[in-house]
Amino acid sequence: NYVWPNEEIDELERILFEQDSIFGQPGSDLASFVSGCSGFGDGPQGGERNFGAEWLRTAYHDMATADVNAGTGGLDASILFETDRPENPGKAFSETFGFFSAVHSPRSSMSDLFAMAAVIAVGSCSNGKVIIPYRGGRVDAAGPGPSGVPQPQEDLASHTASFARQGFDVTEMIQLVACGHSIGGVHGVDFPEIVPNPPNTGTDNMVTFDTTNNDFDNKVAKEFVANNTQNPLAFGQNETTRSDFRIFNADGGKVISQLADSNDYFLSTCTTMLERMINTVPRSVKLTDIIKPIAVKPRNLFITPNADGTLYVNGFIRIANTTADANKSQVFIHPKSRSGKLLPVATATTKKGMSGGCDYPNCGPDFIFYMFNTTISAEDGISSFTIEIQNDAAGKTSQFDNGGSGFPFSDALQPLFSLSNQTESVVDNVVYNQLNVTALVLNAEDFSDISLIINVPVNLTAPISPWTQSKVSMKPLSKVPGTNHTLYTGSWKAASAAGTVPFDIVATGNKSTVSSLFNSWDNVPQFFDE
Numbered sequence: 001n002y003v004w005p006n007e008e009i010d011e012l013e014r015i016l017f018e019q020d021s022i023f024g025q026p027g028s029d030l031a032s033f034v035s036g037c038s039g040f041g042d043g044p045q046g047g048e049r050n051f052g053a054e055w056l057r058t059a060y061h062d063m064a065t066a067d068v069n070a071g072t073g074g075l076d077a078s079i080l081f082e083t084d085r086p087e088n089p090g091k092a093f094s095e096t097f098g099f100f101s102a103v104h105s106p107r108s109s110m111s112d113l114f115a116m117a118a119v120i121a122v123g124s125c126s127n128g129k130v131i132i133p134y135r136g137g138r139v140d141a142a143g144p145g146p147s148g149v150p151q152p153q154e155d156l157a158s159h160t161a162s163f164a165r166q167g168f169d170v171t172e173m174i175q176l177v178a179c180g181h182s183i184g185g186v187h188g189v190d191f192p193e194i195v196p197n198p199p200n201t202g203t204d205n206m207v208t209f210d211t212t213n214n215d216f217d218n219k220v221a222k223e224f225v226a227n228n229t230q231n232p233l234a235f236g237q238n239e240t241t242r243s244d245f246r247i248f249n250a251d252g253g254k255v256i257s258q259l260a261d262s263n264d265y266f267l268s269t270c271t272t273m274l275e276r277m278i279n280t281v282p283r284s285v286k287l288t289d290i291i292k293p294i295a296v297k298p299r300n301l302f303i304t305p306n307a308d309g310t311l312y313v314n315g316f317i318r319i320a321n322t323t324a325d326a327n328k329s330q331v332f333i334h335p336k337s338r339s340g341k342l343l344p345v346a347t348a349t350t351k352k353g354m355s356g357g358c359d360y361p362n363c364g365p366d367f368i369f370y371m372f373n374t375t376i377s378a379e380d381g382i383s384s385f386t387i388e389i390q391n392d393a394a395g396k397t398s399q400f401d402n403g404g405s406g407f408p409f410s411d412a413l414q415p416l417f418s419l420s421n422q423t424e425s426v427v428d429n430v431v432y433n434q435l436n437v438t439a440l441v442l443n444a445e446d447f448s449d450i451s452l453i454i455n456v457p458v459n460l461t462a463p464i465s466p467w468t469q470s471k472v473s474m475k476p477l478s479k480v481p482g483t484n485h486t487l488y489t490g491s492w493k494a495a496s497a498a499g500t501v502p503f504d505i506v507a508t509g510n511k512s513t514v515s516s517l518f519n520s521w522d523n524v525p526q527f528f529d530e
């Protein structure tokens with residue numbers, strides 16, 4: 001019963017399920033960094049960084065300070081304010097943030113992105129055998145939380161108490177640690193007391209938890225039980241820091257043996273435990289339903305006025321390859337006028353191309369992008385459309401009416417990308433982004449205010465910050481001849497630290513408020529100084 005658009009899930013759905021996108025927008029290459037779960041060589045000692053392992057460790061360290069009885073902490077991205085603590089050594093947290101900050105927005109909190117990082121990492125590292133159901137809705141912390149990430153030199157009693165605070169009993173603690181330590185390892189640069197670094201080489205001696213660093217599998221348990229493990233937290237030179245040894249034996253070795261006995265059991269246990277881990281959030285947070293790939297979703301819809309009083313309407317429809325057949329299907333758009341009258345059908349059979357779903361098996365379908373365009377009279381205008389697929393993936397004709405009222409798309413208020421641009425300038429060594437937007441407004445006399453609204457972080461120097469809206473009043477430019485449309489323009493300029501988060505245009509009046517929300521800067525032509 002998904003209805004487009006949905007502010008809570010559309011952006012998260014795009015980032016998670018639309019990898020290798022033909023639009024090449026930020027985030028569409030995220031999964032490629034953990035593709036095959038392979039590490040990136042760091043030096044002759046064989047040390048390497050496995051980004052998937054870093055993403056998973058980031059999600060755990062962020063969650064590990066939760067207090068489930070108090071209903072506080074959990075996945076809230078507070079880790080970004082806590083990286084100078086002794087319990088959080090290493091590059092993992094800032095590197096994970098580096099990957100995901102490009103898609104951080106009011107519709108995709110950093111904590112939702114850290115949860116997604118764990119989902120993608122484990123999905124990719126297990127080659128699609130562990131698909132953690134993903135929900136959105138997490139809320140970012142505005143500052144540091146309490147400390148309390150478990151550390152390897154602590155004793156079993158403190159680990160048991162710490163996991164109990166996070167909501168996991170002894171059995172679940174053993175399971176969660178085994179799942180986490182299935183990929184990656186201990187880095188000499190972060191923990192020289194556990195994994196000594198060769199002196200003066202500048203390299204990172206990394207010792208993996210098991211022999212399959214690039215595979216999310218039960219080897220970590222198998223090798224531990226078989227007593228031939230290389231896990232530095234189980235049999236490292238320093239007995240004090242053998243936390244995995246103490247934890248895996250916390251119940252006499254029962255659970256770790258079960259995990260060692262069956263990889264299927266290990267994988268299903270980890271799916272459950274890691275889902276619980278990423279869904280550990282403050283009590284005040286309400287998570288969305290599980291986000292699934294959406295079968296039919298409009299994308300980048302544009303309206304441009306022509307000189308002769310008509311409107312050129314074009315856009316893309318993203319269709320899952322489980323719904324349409326890239327070779328056979330024919331796609332048609334049925335637009336409706338402003339008054340609800342059916343307008344001539346537009347064919348959308350030309351394919352812009354395919355996006356490869358998720359980059360790893362079992363995550364979601366690939367998508368086919370169909371292009372359409374049509375010309376309508378400005379007097380008729382447009383309010384919505386429905387989509388018809390002939391010869392769909394099942395060989396039938398199917399209609400998509402977006403829950404009954406069609407896909408909303410209105411010429412009441414639209415940015416005109418061909419008349420908009422973005423520029424970059426440097427003043428006193430500070431780089432500024434400027435966004436110049438021209439918008440098409442119907443019956444402008446009905447509105448008392450038409451504003452360009454940019455979401456910007458309140459605190460430009462913090463790694464993450466609550467958002468605030470920076471508003472610019474747009475001014476009338478000219479009437480579009482032969483129509484009731486008027487062009488409005490507005491310019492917004494700020495230090496580039498304010499980012500290029502999608503922008504809104506909102507027209508408010510006594511009779512109504514209309515808006516065009518979350519418009520991507522990617523669609524705005526760039527004029528950058530060399």
Ligand code: HEM
Nearest residue numbers: 053056057060090150151152176177180184185186187190
């Ligand atoms: C008592 C609990 C735990 C302790 C004491 C502990 C300790 C450690 C230590 C010392 C490292 C090495 C980090 C580095 O050198 O950068 C590490 C790595 C890692 N931990 Fe844990 N850990 C615990 C639980 C968990 C849990 C529950 C998870 C996730 C579910 C997890 C996921 C990871 C991952 C993926 C790595 C590899 C990071 C990389 O290769 O860059 N850990 N852990």
